[in-house]
Amino acid sequence: MEILVPGLWLRPDEPPDAGTPALLAKMLGRGEVAPSPAIGWEDAAAARLGFRPSASGRRRWLAVPVSLTAGMTDAVAQGIEDLGPEETAALLQSIRPELEAASAALSETSPGLFELELDAEGDWGMPPPSAALGRPIRTPRLEGPAAQRLQVLGNAVQMAWFSHPVNEERASRGRAPVQGLWFWSPGIPDATPAVRGIAGGGAIAAWLAAAAGVAWSADPLDRDAELAVLDAFLRAEDTGRRDQLLASLSGDLLDPRLARLRAGGAEELRVHDPGTALLRLRRSDWRRFWRRPKNLASTAPGV
Secondary structure (H helix, E strand, O other): OEEEOOOOOOOOOOOOOOOOOHHHHHHHHHOEEEEOOOOOHHHHHHHHOOEEOOOOOEEEEEEEEEEEEEOOOOEEEEEOOOOOHHHHHHHHHHOHHHHHHOOOEEEEEEOOEEEEEEEOOOOOOOOOHHHHOOOEEOOOOOOOHHHHHHHHHHHHHHHHHOOOHHHHHHHHOOOOOOOEEEEEOOOEEOOOOOOOEEEEOHHHHHHHHHHHOOEEEOOOOOOOOOEEEOOHHHHOOOHHHHHHHHHHHHHHHHHHHHHHHHOOOOOEEEEEEOOOEEEEEEHHHHOOOOOOOOOHHHHOOOO
C-alpha cells in the first residue's frame, strides 16, 4: 500500500508545522525514512502502474496547457484549468498545420487536458507537471530526435497561440492566456501493474489508469485504494489548511491502512513525498514500541 503525498515534508526555507498527528509521528519513529529518487508523484504512480521508459515507436505524451512568464534566465509555466470547450476547439484548430507537419495527433482526454501521439526516437527527460509547473524552470539543452521534435512543435504552438483571438478574449476578462503546452511522458505500460487501482490525482491519474488498464477512483480518501494520491498539500495556502490535511491524512488514509497492515493484509505501508522522502513501515516495524515518535521536521532528508 502506498500513499503519494507531494508537499508533505516542508522545504528548509518554510516554517515547520506546529505538530505532527500522533499516528503519523509513531509511524515516522518506527519505520524507515529515506530520500526519494522520484521526480514527481506522476512518475512514482506510473512506475507502480507498470509504465516503463520507451525510446522508439509511436509514443504518447501528456500535454498540459500553460501560461508562461519569462525571467532573465528561466521561465515559470502555470497550468490552465479553466479552458472552455469552444476555446479548446479554436486553439486546436489553429495548430492543425503544425501537427500535420510533425506527423502528430493531439486530442483532448478530459476538459483542458490533452494527449499527444508522435513517432520519435530517443529520450525525453522533462519533469512531470507537479514537479515543474509553478516553479522557475531553466530550459535545458534537449538532445536526441524526440526532444528536438517536441521542442520544435512546442515553439510552433507558442507562436500560433501568442496573439490568438482566444487569448485576446481571455485577457479582456482578466484570465491567464494559453501560451503553450507542457509535455510529459510516463513511458509505455508494458509491465504488470503492482496495484489494482489508483485513487485521487485528478485527470492525470485517470489518464494513467486508463492506459494501464486499472481502476481509478476520484476520491483520494478512498480507504480501499492500494495506491492513493493526496496532492492537496501542493495547494495548501496556510498553516491552518496544512493542519486540516495532516489530520485527514492520519485519520482517513493512514489509520485504515495501518489496521490492514497489522492484520496481515499487506506487507508494507509507504508514505511517499516524491522527490523528497519515502517512509516505509513493515508489519514488524510497528511492534518496535520502544522507538519514540518523530515529527516531520526531524525526519526530513538532510536533517
